[in-house]
Amino acid sequence: MSLPPDYSNEISALNREILKHQPADVLQFCANFFLRRLESQRAEFLLSQQHSSPKGRGMAESTFPGSNPFGTPPSAGFASSHMHRLEEEEENDTIASPTAASFAPSAMDKAQASAAGEDTFGNFAGFGASSKSARSQPPSAGGASDAPSFPSNYNLNRRTSVSAESLNPASSANDNWTPPYHHKTDEQQARLRSAVSGNFLFSHLDDEQSALVLGALQEKPIPTKGIKVIQQGDVGDYFYVVEKGAFDIYVNKSGKLEAGPDGLGSKVGTVGPGGSFGELALMYNAPRAATVVSAEQSTLWALDRVTFRRILMDSAFQRRRMYEGFLEEVQLLASLTPYERSKIADALETKKYPAGTTIIKEGDVGESFYILESGEAEVYKRGIEKPVNRYKKGDYFGELALLNDAPRAASVVSTTEVKVATLGKNGFQRLLGPVEGIMRRNDPSKAAEAHDADGVDPLAKAT
Amino acid sequence: MAAAVHKLLHPIEHHRSKEENSQNNQSSSAHDRQDSAMDRARDEEKRSLAQWQDLKTPLEPGQIDEHPDRKMVGHSSDVLRQDDFELIKTLGTGTFARVWLVRVKNARNGDESKVFALKILRKVDVIRLKQVEHVRNERNVLAAVAGHPFITTMVASFQDHDSLYMLLDYCPGGEVFSYLRRARRFNEPTSQFYAAEIVLILEFLHEREGVAYRDLKPENILIDSEGHLKLVDFGFAKKVENRETYTLCGTPEYLAPEVIRNTGHGTAVDWWAFGILVYEFLVGQPPFWDQNPMKIYEQIVEGRVRFPSAMSPEARDLISGLCTVDTSKRLGNIKGGAGAVKAHPWFRNIDWDALYHRKVNGPIVPHLRGPADTRNFDEYEPESANREPYTQEMRDKWDDFFHDF
Numbered sequence: 001m002s003l004p005p006d007y008s009n010e011i012s013a014l015n016r017e018i019l020k021h022q023p024a025d026v027l028q029f030c031a032n033f034f035l036r037r038l039e040s041q042r043a044e045f046l047l048s049q050q051h052s053s054p055k056g057r058g059m060a061e062s063t064f065p066g067s068n069p070f071g072t073p074p075s076a077g078f079a080s081s082h083m084h085r086l087e088e089e090e091e092n093d094t095i096a097s098p099t100a101a102s103f104a105p106s107a108m109d110k111a112q113a114s115a116a117g118e119d120t121f122g123n124f125a126g127f128g129a130s131s132k133s134a135r136s137q138p139p140s141a142g143g144a145s146d147a148p149s150f151p152s153n154y155n156l157n158r159r160t161s162v163s164a165e166s167l168n169p170a171s172s173a174n175d176n177w178t179p180p181y182h183h184k185t186d187e188q189q190a191r192l193r194s195a196v197s198g199n200f201l202f203s204h205l206d207d208e209q210s211a212l213v214l215g216a217l218q219e220k221p222i223p224t225k226g227i228k229v230i231q232q233g234d235v236g237d238y239f240y241v242v243e244k245g246a247f248d249i250y251v252n253k254s255g256k257l258e259a260g261p262d263g264l265g266s267k268v269g270t271v272g273p274g275g276s277f278g279e280l281a282l283m284y285n286a287p288r289a290a291t292v293v294s295a296e297q298s299t300l301w302a303l304d305r306v307t308f309r310r311i312l313m314d315s316a317f318q319r320r321r322m323y324e325g326f327l328e329e330v331q332l333l334a335s336l337t338p339y340e341r342s343k344i345a346d347a348l349e350t351k352k353y354p355a356g357t358t359i360i361k362e363g364d365v366g367e368s369f370y371i372l373e374s375g376e377a378e379v380y381k382r383g384i385e386k387p388v389n390r391y392k393k394g395d396y397f398g399e400l401a402l403l404n405d406a407p408r409a410a411s412v413v414s415t416t417e418v419k420v421a422t423l424g425k426n427g428f429q430r431l432l433g434p435v436e437g438i439m440r441r442n443d444p445s446k447a448a449e450a451h452d453a454d455g456v457d458p459l460a461k462a463t
Numbered sequence: 464m465a466a467a468v469h470k471l472l473h474p475i476e477h478h479r480s481k482e483e484n485s486q487n488n489q490s491s492s493a494h495d496r497q498d499s500a501m502d503r504a505r506d507e508e509k510r511s512l513a514q515w516q517d518l519k520t521p522l523e524p525g526q527i528d529e530h531p532d533r534k535m536v537g538h539s540s541d542v543l544r545q546d547d548f549e550l551i552k553t554l555g556t557g558t559f560a561r562v563w564l565v566r567v568k569n570a571r572n573g574d575e576s577k578v579f580a581l582k583i584l585r586k587v588d589v590i591r592l593k594q595v596e597h598v599r600n601e602r603n604v605l606a607a608v609a610g611h612p613f614i615t616t617m618v619a620s621f622q623d624h625d626s627l628y629m630l631l632d633y634c635p636g637g638e639v640f641s642y643l644r645r646a647r648r649f650n651e652p653t654s655q656f657y658a659a660e661i662v663l664i665l666e667f668l669h670e671r672e673g674v675a676y677r678d679l680k681p682e683n684i685l686i687d688s689e690g691h692l693k694l695v696d697f698g699f700a701k702k703v704e705n706r707e708t709y710t711l712c713g714t715p716e717y718l719a720p721e722v723i724r725n726t727g728h729g730t731a732v733d734w735w736a737f738g739i740l741v742y743e744f745l746v747g748q749p750p751f752w753d754q755n756p757m758k759i760y761e762q763i764v765e766g767r768v769r770f771p772s773a774m775s776p777e778a779r780d781l782i783s784g785l786c787t788v789d790t791s792k793r794l795g796n797i798k799g800g801a802g803a804v805k806a807h808p809w810f811r812n813i814d815w816d817a818l819y820h821r822k823v824n825g826p827i828v829p830h831l832r833g834p835a836d837t838r839n840f841d842e843y844e845p846e847s848a849n850r851e852p853y854t855q856e857m858r859d860k861w862d863d864f865f866h867d868f
Binding site: 154155156158159160161162163164165166167169200201203279280283284286289309312313316317320335337338339341342343346349427429430431433445 | 593644698789
């Protein structure tokens with residue numbers, strides 16, 4: 001009785017690997033090898049199940065453009081030996097896969113298909129090796145590095161779209177939604193702040209948004225041990241932060257909580273004070289990935305998705321409208337279309353300065369233009385002791401920097417803490433091109449006026 | 464042929480008054496004693512559908528911009544019913560929709576072989592999943608863009624008491640997704656060809672229609688019988704023009720950073736997703752991936768794309784330009800718009816005008832046994848029999864939202 005051919009193939013593949021890598025720990029190496037093989041073979045099997053019907057139809061009759069753009073011998077780096085091995089083995093696998101009968105000839109068509117592709121594009125030299133299919137490579141073509149730089153277990157199935165509730169900003173004045181506010185002590189506030197600080201959904205928030213979000217977190221007492229706060233597979237609407245107590249996390253491999261003593265699945269971790277769970281629910285309604293059960297009497301803070309997203313949306317919306325409003329006042333940019341104005345508003349960057357900061361300095365080369373969003377500032381000129389002007393919310397300065405490289409004509413110093421929206425000349429040009437062109441758009445005389453700078457920017461008068 | 468097109472542009476009066484039609488629906492014996500004028504109108508309409516199938520010439524951008532009521536495709540029909548179509552096979556399913564391959568019933572001689580894709584949406588599911596707004600956007604965008612060479616053509620839309628219907632052209636090649644997964648990755652010329660057709664789609668959607676598509680991925684791109692692309696599933700498409708929008712939607716691996724951060728987004732999200740798409744074409748998987756979706760999002764907002772060492776410098780440069788977190792620096796969104804993408808060296812071999820007019824051969828031309836061949840589509844479970852009813856109460860509350868469907 002002879003060994004099954006599949007087995008012999010596997011063993012000779014393993015032999016090649018052993019020869020190539022000369023591992024010190026032979027058993028571990030073999031174990032890893034077979035695990036990877038299993039993973040790739042299963043993935044391939046699932047894929048063939050999904051993309052070809054049992055009747056052996058599928059797309060095999062179409063020409064197949066699948067030549068390998070990375071078919072050149074890989075240099076170290078991306079092409080970890082792991083990934084390469086996977087590919088080559090899968091190519092081999094397909095010969096014995098359910099689609100085998102029709103797959104092989106189409107694989108032969110590869111060269112033709114790519115040749116046709118190249119005709120289409122004229123003499124395309126870049127990846128001229130396109131007729132070299134991965135199969136023609138020796139199995140040991142993989143590089144030596146085993147850095148797992150790319151996830152090789154990528155899910156190859158169709159991906160489903162996700163979406164959250166349709167949210168429309170409070171555009172009309174009568175829709176005065178305000179986020180819920182639940183009082184917290186300073187200590188609680190501080191604990192919450194640090195609990196969410198590592199979460200990227202929160203780390204991008206500005207101070208105002210952060211205060212609103214933290215204020216909206218609602219206390220949720222968990223009276224005893226054994227309460228399932230979230231259940232795997234259920235729809236998720238809330239994110240939780242642990243104030244005190246502890247929670248156990250369980251994952252059932254079936255993807256959802258099941259009935260019976262083992263329904264929870266296996267325990268994968270514990271969360272204590274300052275920990276959090278369920279953050280995906282802040283993005284959209286996805287099934288919970290785990291079940292979370294209280295391990296003792298505990299307290300949670302809860303935040304729901306609609307509140308969270310609404311806070312972010314309303315503040316972003318208001319800020320944009322405010323920026324667009326400010327920009328409308330800038331004479332230099334009067335001829336921008338609403339579309340262009342919204343692009344600039346989108347690109348404005350918010351910066352904060354404490355009182356007494358010199359935001360721009362007379363004589364420096366101007367790079368950016370500023371709009372004062374909140375706070376106050378004073379304008380000074382060399383040789384004059386008193387401020388020559390004062391700026392308040394909505395005032396703008398330094399816009400001539402968008403136009404030329406002339407030195408700043410005055411200094412602007414904050415008198416309170418200020419928040420400015422700023423955009424550099426480079427940023428402006430990247431989006432809309434040179435500002436001169438925009439000014440000339442409507443009325444050539446306007447451009448001249450602006451160059452003259454009178455009435456455009458008090459800072460420019462000195463030069 | 465110009466005359467024929469002109470005739471087709473005004474095939475029948477489809478905009479008979481809505482009132483007249485709803486009165487017909489309300490009478491309990493809806494069509495037993497139906498006036499023969501109505502039947503004639505239906506026959507005419509079916510005839511014109513079939514004729515459109517024969518022509519299928521892509522319209523020029525200026526023609527697509529015509530009001531849907533004056534185009535040969537994209538109108539809301541008061542006369543068509545599900546009854547007019549024989550359901551042949553399911554081509555795809557979504558959470559609240561199912562797409563069928565259909566044939567026109569009782570068609571005139573020669574028209575029996577004409578097939579379409581019919582997307583059926585149950586009103587009750589649309590409402591339950593809070594997708595009313597998205598479905599309305601979808602119909603309106605598809606109506607506005609009908610006739611573009613690389614976008615699925617909505618020939619007509621209609622509804623009955625509990626369902627919404629979109630009659631689309633059937634794209635027998637199946638999803639680019641399936642070809643890509645089988646090939647694992649596309650070579651550079653193949654990727655360039657498909658990417659270039661997508662650029663033309665995005666240029667048109669953004670710059671002519673002010674529409675953000677918001678769900679670009681290989682699963683939503685079909686290959687037609689000639690090997691050209693058709694973008695399908697406009698469920699998240701929205702006319703944004705110069706206003707940003709906030710609803711999170713898309714596919715995890717393809718979401719743009721500004722969507723994740725909820726700072727407001729616009730058409731720039733499609734350029735981000737386009738970069739991910741080109742990467743997936745060339746590499747076989749998207750640049751940001753983890754089993755835990757939150758980890759994907761963390762990588763996306765950080766925005767560091769790693770490239771395989773064998774990827775050409777031009778391809779890297781293009782993808783880096785597109786997958787730029789700062790929208791004021793993102794290729795496609797900066798000065799020049801789609802034109803800047805088209806001018807990128809990676810596309811230097813593309814003849815954009817010939818491409819738009821479908822004069823360039825596609826790298827994959829599906830082999831088909833006739834226009835109704837479904838070999839390139841997977842098998843799907845049959846529709847479950849117990850459907851939640853669309854109650855009178857829901858009808859009173861919601862039907863107004865669907866009135867112009």
